[in-house]
Amino acid sequence: MANLVLASNSKSMPKLDGSIRAKVWAFIEKLSADHTAPGLHIEPLKSAVDKRVRTGRVDLQYRAILFKVNDKLGDDPTFIYMGTWPHDDANKLAERSYLQVNPINGVLEAVIGKLDGNDDRKKRVVLPDHDGGLDRALTTETAPGYLAGLGFTLDDFTERLGIDPQIAADALAAADENALMDVIARAVTWQADALLELATGIGIDELRAKYALIDATTDEELDEELDEDRRILKALDQPASKMQFRLIEDNEELRQAIESDDFAAWRVFLHPEQRKYAEKKTYNGAFRLSGGAGTGKTVVAVHRARNLARENPDARIILTTYNKTLAEALHGDLLVLDSKVPIAARPGDPGVYVGGIDALGYAVLRQADNLTEAAQSVLGYAGVDSISSRTRSSLWRDLLAEASTDLHPKLATPTFLENEYVAVVLANRVTTLEQYVKVARAGRGVRLSRPQRIAVWKLVDTYRRQSRMDGTLSYAEVLALAAESLRLRTEAGGGHLVDHIVVDEAQDLHATHWALLRDLVAEGANDLFIAEDSHQRIYGQPVVLGRLGIKIVGRSKRLTLNYRTTAENLHFAVSILQGAEYRDLEQGDESTAGYRSARRGPVPQLVECASVADELDTVAAQAQAWIGDGVTPSSIAVLARSEATRDQFVRALGERGVPARALENKPLNGEHVRVLTMHRSKGMEFSRVVLAGIDDTHVPSSVTLKSVPEEERTEALLRERSLLYVAASRARDELVVTWSGTKSGLLGSPITDQG
Numbered sequence: 001m002a003n004l005v006l007a008s009n010s011k012s013m014p015k016l017d018g019s020i021r022a023k024v025w026a027f028i029e030k031l032s033a034d035h036t037a038p039g040l041h042i043e044p045l046k047s048a049v050d051k052r053v054r055t056g057r058v059d060l061q062y063r064a065i066l067f068k069v070n071d072k073l074g075d076d077p078t079f080i081y082m083g084t085w086p087h088d089d090a091n092k093l094a095e096r097s098y099l100q101v102n103p104i105n106g107v108l109e110a111v112i113g114k115l116d117g118n119d120d121r122k123k124r125v126v127l128p129d130h131d132g133g134l135d136r137a138l139t140t141e142t143a144p145g146y147l148a149g150l151g152f153t154l155d156d157f158t159e160r161l162g163i164d165p166q167i168a169a170d171a172l173a174a175a176d177e178n179a180l181m182d183v184i185a186r187a188v189t190w191q192a193d194a195l196l197e198l199a200t201g202i203g204i205d206e207l208r209a210k211y212a213l214i215d216a217t218t219d220e221e222l223d224e225e226l227d228e229d230r231r232i233l234k235a236l237d238q239p240a241s242k243m244q245f246r247l248i249e250d251n252e253e254l255r256q257a258i259e260s261d262d263f264a265a266w267r268v269f270l271h272p273e274q275r276k277y278a279e280k281k282t283y284n285g286a287f288r289l290s291g292g293a294g295t296g297k298t299v300v301a302v303h304r305a306r307n308l309a310r311e312n313p314d315a316r317i318i319l320t321t322y323n324k325t326l327a328e329a330l331h332g333d334l335l336v337l338d339s340k341v342p343i344a345a346r347p348g349d350p351g352v353y354v355g356g357i358d359a360l361g362y363a364v365l366r367q368a369d370n371l372t373e374a375a376q377s378v379l380g381y382a383g384v385d386s387i388s389s390r391t392r393s394s395l396w397r398d399l400l401a402e403a404s405t406d407l408h409p410k411l412a413t414p415t416f417l418e419n420e421y422v423a424v425v426l427a428n429r430v431t432t433l434e435q436y437v438k439v440a441r442a443g444r445g446v447r448l449s450r451p452q453r454i455a456v457w458k459l460v461d462t463y464r465r466q467s468r469m470d471g472t473l474s475y476a477e478v479l480a481l482a483a484e485s486l487r488l489r490t491e492a493g494g495g496h497l498v499d500h501i502v503v504d505e506a507q508d509l510h511a512t513h514w515a516l517l518r519d520l521v522a523e524g525a526n527d528l529f530i531a532e533d534s535h536q537r538i539y540g541q542p543v544v545l546g547r548l549g550i551k552i553v554g555r556s557k558r559l560t561l562n563y564r565t566t567a568e569n570l571h572f573a574v575s576i577l578q579g580a581e582y583r584d585l586e587q588g589d590e591s592t593a594g595y596r597s598a599r600r601g602p603v604p605q606l607v608e609c610a611s612v613a614d615e616l617d618t619v620a621a622q623a624q625a626w627i628g629d630g631v632t633p634s635s636i637a638v639l640a641r642s643e644a645t646r647d648q649f650v651r652a653l654g655e656r657g658v659p660a661r662a663l664e665n666k667p668l669n670g671e672h673v674r675v676l677t678m679h680r681s682k683g684m685e686f687s688r689v690v691l692a693g694i695d696d697t698h699v700p701s702s703v704t705l706k707s708v709p710e711e712e713r714t715e716a717l718l719r720e721r722s723l724l725y726v727a728a729s730r731a732r733d734e735l736v737v738t739w740s741g742t743k744s745g746l747l748g749s750p751i752t753d754q755g
């Protein structure tokens, strides 16, 4: 049997339809079973630059390009599958394609020429000597460019990093970011990403460490003794090679990769940093992975959960996130990554239990055999008969309407009371007024005098009595009870329920969520893997992990390379955050420094509309135009600040002949434009996005800002800013922002203003 290596999709490969992909799979399956089978028509090319290149017959019209690499030690060759092209293109490209091991760092590189490019039949450019041509060209004939201005030299790029000399020289000469992006588009995968990182100002040594680059010039194992083919096979092990190549060990994995639309690159090709965090054997405690929108935090979280399960099939693992819809997406991704991963039906069973954090709390509590004691300790009474009925969300509002209160009117709001109840009362298991007047209220914006505390407590007491009478528990109470039941269980020597927790969207979890997670798993190796982005906190108050018993201490990393959006959309999304100060889960400053994307696209359009009716027309026309250009309606989204605006746009699009549906709790099937609230868009992505209704009354939402006390307004405004950032960062390819009336003050520096 031949070994198979999958290379990431070449930029020049056409999109293949489903029937061709099925034939590619059949071809690959045959190839791996018997590479000598005559039906495969594996053929070398006479005038090929690289003697290893082969083409193989997928069908009469299509041929695959492969490299055949022989391992002298074994019998079976390794085939590196580069992609499938129409017959004539495949032959032309194959002649010019070549594999090489980077002589400086040992990374494997594959170059596939462009069909319309100049004749690129050349091998790697030979490094010039120190005072040779390229250096001189740079210093005497070319004005120092953007990267040269950061202090980099040609030697840094070529000799210390191993970047192709021509690419390095062009990159150094590129006058600005735009010109640099054009150079990057010509570079092989790892070099393109490395140049992007260098443009953000990181140093050569840091880059070498991030990409785990070795010094191949002194590496004994890569010495002359090894022939070229063995050197190629060995190079596959380099982390930076794995950005482009992946030895596939599992047939099912290969089939899924080939049959999926975009080769599901996130499953197969991880960035060396992503891979490191996903595969590291042991973290000596909780680990926090932060990073901008679209940097692959969810991807790493899913890989991490799968790897933990692979490492120990008996391990009891939790993969959780903020809500049910996101959890369903995680569940789907986990099975796409590995259909054989054991899924646990209940938390505490071997395998991966996937669920939203509230559902997790409920599932834990359902199993608890100490509910009475837990209720006594958390709520101050034992008689909880049922845990399945939820307290109505309007209860605080109803109580405030019915009962007279001495609480200052600015604090007498449902939002303030709910936050106080969760972050102070439940988090500290406060059951009496005596406890409440003394408890530390760390992290709460508003200071409370003793009489104010008494007034709050009266309302808390009424809230609890009412829920007790109704036989209901709030989501936060379920979580607090679940956490307490776990704590009591461990205290009684019952051990912890699970071994590892992986949590995504962690910036939105509140104090009782964290209490549950902390009590689920013993403090120690690989206990908690936390993926989060504080810039995307759109619910609740910030928390400080250290105060909740979760000590990260130096185990915190940040991803900065965006895989989702174009550089233009990313720039726009990040501009929304400018001027505001954010704190991460460890109270450090959250920054956007180094965020970057290798993809290019159109600049986001900002469109001022004359009236609401004009805006409805504009959005419908935009959606219609995209559909007319062949964009599938389900990859277009219109995002609105409120449910009312969402519904208005669904109607308006329908009336104007654009198929559109509101995306609420349940996923939608079918070819309709998705219209959803910005909150609902959390964790999602679409090819084309319209942010609609971005005027100064709705964004930030004046209604929401009014509902919080003055002292909490800064936080509330940060959440509004984050919400717009979340919404803007959902667009993969194109972004349009519309409003009528006065433009939202949260829109960053305008890029283009139309109308």
Ligand SMILES: Nc1ncnc2c1ncn2[C@@H]1O[C@H](COP(=O)(O)OP(=O)(O)OP(=O)(O)O)[C@@H](O)[C@H]1O
Pocket (backbone or CB within 6 Å): 265, 266, 269, 270, 271, 274, 291, 292, 293, 294, 295, 296, 297, 298, 299, 300, 533, 536, 562, 563, 564, 682, 683, 684, 685, 729
């Ligand atoms: N190594 C990779 N190769 C190719 N695509 C990737 C890679 N990593 C992530 N992606 C893709 O980038 C997109 C964003 O990834 P993901 O959703 O994991 O990011 P995120 O950081 O969790 O984003 P957000 O914070 O906005 O939810 C997805 O389409 C994902 O498939």
